[in-house]
Amino acid sequence: MICSAYSTRHTQGLVDYLITELEKFKIKPLGIEGLELGQWIVLDYDTVIVHLFYEPVRKVYALEELWMDFPSKKREKASSET
Numbered sequence: 001m002i003c004s005a006y007s008t009r010h011t012q013g014l015v016d017y018l019i020t021e022l023e024k025f026k027i028k029p030l031g032i033e034g035l036e037l038g039q040w041i042v043l044d045y046d047t048v049i050v051h052l053f054y055e056p057v058r059k060v061y062a063l064e065e066l067w068m069d070f071p072s073k074k075r076e077k078a079s080s081e082t
Helices: 008-023 055-061 063-067 070-081
Strands: 002-005 031-033 040-044 049-054
Touching: 002 008, 002 055, 008 040, 008 049, 040 055, 049 055
Parallel strands: 002 049
Antiparallel strands: 031 040, 040 049
């Protein structure tokens, strides 16, 4: 999951909220990185990884571009196997 916030304090606040809400369901992160700076915070929930970016930093790293071709390649592979 990739999300944006409008300031570093905003990213930190959103992460605090997400952690608090998920802990109500006994879901705890395996790891947290980047919380102190708040520019790019990564929460590892095993099968789900949350990337929460301060918007200007998100544009620099452009993670979405790394995965843009994945769905179409996955569909092509699946259709060739049938």
